[in-house]
Amino acid sequence: MKRENKIRAAMLWLFFGYFVVLLVERILSVSLSLSHGVPLYGTPFDGFVYTTVFLSIVSFFLYLFLRCRNALKGLVRYDDATYEAIDFRRLVFAGGLLLLSGMVHTEYTVSGIQFASYGLYIVALLLQVVLLCGQARNKALLILSFAYLVAFSMAIPVVYPSLLAYAPVFEALEGVSAYLLVMIFTRLAIALYEGKEDLFDWPYIALAILLDASLIAMRFQEEINWFVLIFIALSALLFLAGSILKAVSKKRPGENVNP
Numbered sequence: 001m002k003r004e005n006k007i008r009a010a011m012l013w014l015f016f017g018y019f020v021v022l023l024v025e026r027i028l029s030v031s032l033s034l035s036h037g038v039p040l041y042g043t044p045f046d047g048f049v050y051t052t053v054f055l056s057i058v059s060f061f062l063y064l065f066l067r068c069r070n071a072l073k074g075l076v077r078y079d080d081a082t083y084e085a086i087d088f089r090r091l092v093f094a095g096g097l098l099l100l101s102g103m104v105h106t107e108y109t110v111s112g113i114q115f116a117s118y119g120l121y122i123v124a125l126l127l128q129v130v131l132l133c134g135q136a137r138n139k140a141l142l143i144l145s146f147a148y149l150v151a152f153s154m155a156i157p158v159v160y161p162s163l164l165a166y167a168p169v170f171e172a173l174e175g176v177s178a179y180l181l182v183m184i185f186t187r188l189a190i191a192l193y194e195g196k197e198d199l200f201d202w203p204y205i206a207l208a209i210l211l212d213a214s215l216i217a218m219r220f221q222e223e224i225n226w227f228v229l230i231f232i233a234l235s236a237l238l239f240l241a242g243s244i245l246k247a248v249s250k251k252r253p254g255e256n257v258n259p
Helices: 003-035 044-067 069-073 080-084 088-102 111-133 139-154 167-193 202-218 226-251
Strands: none
Touching: 003 044, 003 080, 003 088, 003 111, 044 069, 044 088, 044 167, 069 088, 088 111, 088 167, 111 139, 111 167, 139 167, 139 202, 139 226, 167 202, 202 226
16 A cells, blocks of 8 residues: 555544544533533533534434445545545534534533544644655745644633623633634634645634633633633634744745755
């Protein structure tokens, strides 16, 4: 088997590892909620959380079986033709659909299992970078784009309940932010699988900063979400570094920009 297809095979199994681990965690968290008598629709917030989980999982399975058949074949057929036929962009989209379920905090969310699943997803993205590096025009920009993509994914807020006086407004904004930023992250990841080396589109980072800053400011009296704060700041710094590298590279078009 070709080296490239060995990498694609590893990516395929990493994606399905992410799917399985996150699905197990989501099913476990809902099952624990039911077994402990948690009313899934006891409040509007709970209704939003569990509806998101259910719709996310159902849409994931529908898309997986309708649009990712070549990928499913790759789980049982190990040859070059099978792996070359896989459209990983569709797996990324399926991953985005499932990721929505993981961005809402159920009563019995198991964060450690969630992080393990996201780790598999990130390694799959890293292998795509490895594939692109061989023919990349600007390897440094590609690597910075990957780092930015990972930081951006960590800056997506998880939807938690709040005790603020204006909790319904905050929780609504938190839910909208999670949905929008998952969509942006998925779009950027798809661009990586389309071979794009430059993921530094300013409208996306501007929206992320605006949403995260608004949520942090609104919840400042209750608690500071240090995790989101650190990673949105890191995303902004990586975006700035990538923008500077792009500008420098454009000034030297005749040079080989591969390090």
